[in-house]
Amino acid sequence: MINMAEEGDGARDGGRIPAPDQQVANFCQTRRARRTEIAEDYVELIADLIDSGGEARAVDIARRLGVSHATVIKTIGRLQRDGLVVSKPYRSIFLSDAGRRLAEWSRSRHDLVVKFLLAIGVSEETAHADAEGMEHHVSPETLAAFERHIQRQRSNG
Amino acid sequence: MINMAEEGDGARDGGRIPAPDQQVANFCQTRRARRTEIAEDYVELIADLIDSGGEARAVDIARRLGVSHATVIKTIGRLQRDGLVVSKPYRSIFLSDAGRRLAEWSRSRHDLVVKFLLAIGVSEETAHADAEGMEHHVSPETLAAFERHIQRQRSNG
DNA sequence: TGCAGGTTGTAGCCATGGCTACATTTGCTC
DNA sequence: GAGCAAATGTAGCCATGGCTACAACCTGCA
Ligand SMILES: [Mn+2]
Ligand SMILES: [Mn+2]
Ligand SMILES: [Mn+2]
Ligand SMILES: [Mn+2]
Numbered sequence: 001m002i003n004m005a006e007e008g009d010g011a012r013d014g015g016r017i018p019a020p021d022q023q024v025a026n027f028c029q030t031r032r033a034r035r036t037e038i039a040e041d042y043v044e045l046i047a048d049l050i051d052s053g054g055e056a057r058a059v060d061i062a063r064r065l066g067v068s069h070a071t072v073i074k075t076i077g078r079l080q081r082d083g084l085v086v087s088k089p090y091r092s093i094f095l096s097d098a099g100r101r102l103a104e105w106s107r108s109r110h111d112l113v114v115k116f117l118l119a120i121g122v123s124e125e126t127a128h129a130d131a132e133g134m135e136h137h138v139s140p141e142t143l144a145a146f147e148r149h150i151q152r153q154r155s156n157g
Numbered sequence: 158m159i160n161m162a163e164e165g166d167g168a169r170d171g172g173r174i175p176a177p178d179q180q181v182a183n184f185c186q187t188r189r190a191r192r193t194e195i196a197e198d199y200v201e202l203i204a205d206l207i208d209s210g211g212e213a214r215a216v217d218i219a220r221r222l223g224v225s226h227a228t229v230i231k232t233i234g235r236l237q238r239d240g241l242v243v244s245k246p247y248r249s250i251f252l253s254d255a256g257r258r259l260a261e262w263s264r265s266r267h268d269l270v271v272k273f274l275l276a277i278g279v280s281e282e283t284a285h286a287d288a289e290g291m292e293h294h295v296s297p298e299t300l301a302a303f304e305r306h307i308q309r310q311r312s313n314g
Numbered sequence: 315t316g317c318a319g320g321t322t323g324t325a326g327c328c329a330t331g332g333c334t335a336c337a338t339t340t341g342c343t344c
Numbered sequence: 345g346a347g348c349a350a351a352t353g354t355a356g357c358c359a360t361g362g363c364t365a366c367a368a369c370c371t372g373c374a
Binding site for chain 4: 031057058059069070073074089090091
């Protein structure tokens with residue numbers, strides 16, 4: 001009944017609860033990130049397939065994501081609708097300019113998250129696994145902190 | 158056409174692409190985490206509401222998540238079906254033993270992620286925002302690395 | 315005691331992201 | 345050039361997580 005937490009400073013120590021407004025903002029940001037993570041993973045993967053000397057075919061994407069090819073085809077349709085990829089029936093898949101930009105951004109963020117996890121002593125396997133999910137929720141500010149930490153560690157011992 | 162990446166060691170540097178099997182494992186783990194993050198956030202929030210001296214009512218949950226009360230009611234139904242909460246019509250919401258355990262685990266993980274982000278120089282606001290999404294994708298191994306880093310920093314300067 | 319307003323529940327809509335089953339197209343091989 | 349295997353596309357199913365609109369229920373206060 002009694003709400004003794006109106007002035008929550010964000011930290012929740014000892015029965016404390018955050019301020020409602022800030023909490024809403026946090027959850028909304030997380031939901032926003034959730035809506036774009038599939039697109040980010042797709043364009044990143046498509047760019048990787050194209051750049052590694054081949055083309056991006058639905059069947060390859062499906063094999064690497066571990067989903068059915070029907071899922072991939074449907075998702076590619078959405079990505080095309082949203083202007084991230086270009087694809088003609090029975091042809092391989094290409095990135096639009098926007099898609100290429102998003103892919104490049106996602107890729108550099110992905111790599112930085114992996115490097116950071118390795119830098120703090122996480123194993124290769126876990127670093128790659130965790131990065132695949134974490135990356136989509138790492139803001140530019142946190143990314144910058146990751147970068148700083150890597151640099152600091154490189155210059156020190 | 159030519160696949161020159163069969164022996165990808167996990168790192169993708171210079172046109173390199175990871176081994177398909179490992180990549181599938183990573184994406185599958187991420188999808189698994191995605192399926193449980195809503196439940197984790199709900200039980201964590203319910204525990205916070207209860208422990209801060211009040212009760213957990215659907216309307217409070219809705220206000221703090223920034224979603225409609227109808228969404229909350231429906232989700233609570235799923236959580237009850239899955240054995241995480243107990244609720245009777247028109248009464249406030251309680252956690253089952255399993256729900257309480259999940260809440261406690263989620264809460265400690267959440268707090269550790271926040272503390273870690275603060276420790277590497279992220280601002281309060283961003284730390285809380287990013288943690289809300291990142292937490293669900295941080296494995297026990299990475300969590301341990303976070304913990305180590307905080308300890309190391311506390312003991313040094 | 316009654317009722318108004320807040321809370322809860324229900325119904326039904328939508329988009330997303332999964333799936334299987336089946337149909338169509340392509341491209342390689344013979 | 346025909347045929348076949350693989351790739352692609354389509355249809356239709358399901359669960360989740362959002363929403364609005366409306367119905368039902370409680371409760372505190374007049
Ligand atoms: Mn990812
Ligand atoms: Mn990625
Ligand atoms: Mn969360
Ligand atoms: Mn949380």
